[in-house]
Amino acid sequence: MKKAELENKIQEATSSLIDMATDICWNKISRNCVYIMSEIDESIGKNFFEQAKIRKKINDKKVPKTLSGIVSELTTIFENLYDINLYIYKSLSNKTIIEIRYFLKTSHTADFYPTIINNEPMLHCKVAVPNYVAKKPNSTEKQKTFDVNWELGGIRHEWNKFIGKLKYHTWKIKYDRKKKMQNKNTG
Template identity: 40%
Template sequence: MTKESMEMEILNGTKRLLQLARNNTWNAISDKCEYILSEIKNTGINSTNQNVVKQKEKLHKKAFDLSIVIIKLENLYESLYDVNLYIYRAKKDKTIIEVQYYLKTSLDTAFQMSVIDNDPMLHCKLPLPPYIKDRSEKKFDIHWQFGTIHHKWNMFWWKISN
């Protein structure tokens, strides 16, 4: 992804992500999007605890139009290694997309030197709940990571059956 193509690629990535969510979840997914921006940091915390901390941080983040997020990412462009798009919240009237970025400075020094001149990568991701073994199996709640009652019920049955 080049600096010049960043906005168009993120816009196209957003469209792909929304379609992926519509195909795999039973939630209403709006085309009207706002964005929150998060840095992916290497911490010594295990992934479960790290996710809890990140979810709490996101509760206080302000959502922006894509143009504001693009300006912030353009300022970081030379340091960007990876940009990931996730759906944070989906409602009938608005979808909030989380734009997570990983900086080259967070990479191991030897690897950092090998990618220093590379353009950042862009990925669109839809996390699957653990009880979904195969994406074609059934549709799931996009908000499962918030511990919805539907998710807790599915986890209960999944744990019993495994």
């Protein structure tokens, strides 16, 4: 992606992101978008859940900007951009806040940096899927729809997490019993 294409590419990726989210989320997602930016920092937090809490605290304090405002910020660091990822941070009835997470070339190891120094930045759009709706690999069952705002927490998310853990523990007990019976029969 060239610097001159940045605004158009982000606008196209935003549209694709909203289309993807609309297909798998039950929310009505507004196309009136504003943006926040975050550098991908792999040093914060020990695990995904801790990182998400820290990121939410930081993002809640940010003032969303228009696309042109965000593009002017990205333009200043364009030569050092390695990867740009668009996520829906929060979807409200009248607007959607898109989080642009970027990874800098200089954040890579010193050994890897020379191989990417002249690469143009990559652009991706992603919808985070909660583990309680994820399909089994190679499953033909239709994925359940979910709240696009699940990463922000809330009672529905906590309930779904609880039910997911309950289902897992029930499955684990049945699986362990089955294994025990198989071992007993072969031993």
